[in-house]
Amino acid sequence: MSATHPLIRMEHVGKNFGLFKALHDFNLEVTKGERIVVCGPSGSGKSTMIRCINRLEKHDEGRIFIGDIELTEKLEDLNAVRREVGMVFQSFNLFPHMTILKNLMLAQKLVRKTPKDEAREVAMHYLNRVKIPEQADKYPIQLSGGQQQRVAIARALCMKPEVMLFDEPTSALDPEMINEVLEVMTGLAKDGMTMICVTHEMGFARSVADRVIFMDAGEIIEEATPEIFFGAPRNERTKLFLSQILTH
């Protein structure tokens, strides 16, 4: 993928669930290495937006490009995109019937066609990186939520993606486990990974994000650097939202 044009380009994207407009004329460009935090009230379309990027949701209007590839019905293009886009879910979604190691090896073997030994090496490398190599032979249920989410991040990284999508990665975690996950994400950001994070961890947004995007009703309401976003938000809805989540 060339560096001259944006890694992700969403043009006038619309997505409807029945009569409900989840996304409306949505435009976004993300360049390589950029870290973007997306926030907004429940039902504002944040998750839908991020899920459109690897086509877990099909957009109804507009166009989405990942690198040079446009997301269409074409299966080979879709597979190419999914190889380049890693995703982390709110509810971890580890494969419950496989050990941690096998969770990390499965897609490498099936999708990347990596030989078994190499897949294991890659898996252990990323397990080390998220600091839980000793859990390799356990099943997901035997791990804490924070550990499971770190495994999920490692699993996505094993595919060597160009960009990582995080869909509220800490929302399902007990408070004491949030930091261990954010630490891993911060480490990723420092290494130059392109990231789009839907999150309400404002401390993380402040320290990591290049841009903060505030969404409401399927549209971008405000888009700014963290300094401006938190220091001097322009839009009334942004101010209201920030006052609601930052007072407690």
Next chain:
Amino acid sequence: MSFDVSLIFSALPKMLMGIGLTFQLLVLSGVLGLALAIVLMLMRVSGKWYLDWLAQAYIYVFRGTPILVQIFIVYYGFPQLEFIREGILWPIFRDPFGCAIVALTLNTGAYVSEILRGGVLGVDHGILEAGEALGLNRRQRFTYLTTPIAARLALPAYGNDVISLLKSTALASTITLADMTGIARSIVAQTYAPYEIFISLAIVYMIITFFIQKLMARIERWLGRYTVRTGQT
């Protein structure tokens, strides 16, 4: 009424000579029925309306009619049809054992396919989405994610159906087969001692059921090994 215990001891060994046939009926129609059930289930979840519709019609017919009637139709009805008498499957339909296997297979296949479908529908959607996001195609997701998880979810209900099938094999005695029930019936016809014979027959079925339950519990533990929170594997 007198209850002659010695009769039980003389009848039991004779009835147990039919246990082999009972097992043949159980295992053969169990395995074939499972294969049929997998095909029907795949048709049901294929997303193709005509395959789904066909499978639904099949399931409706075989769940909607008594297994005894199905056995009679296969055994008494099919040989009336010329194309069956002249077809390559005639050796199967000429033989009461073949007819019993066919009827039991067709029947259990209908029930088990719905059990399997329940398992498939029970797989957490998020897990499949994670597979999708990692680039696994539909077939890979089905093979590596849906199948193993659905198998565990479906197993308790499936065990139920295996036990039910064991008891259905007794109906094969109505088409001249000398399985345990068939032998018991002929002993009763000779001795006029229905209580002793049928009660001991019932106990034999219960003992077999006990072992099927144990086997199923063991498979369940093995398939569900990842659901145990404590301890290393």
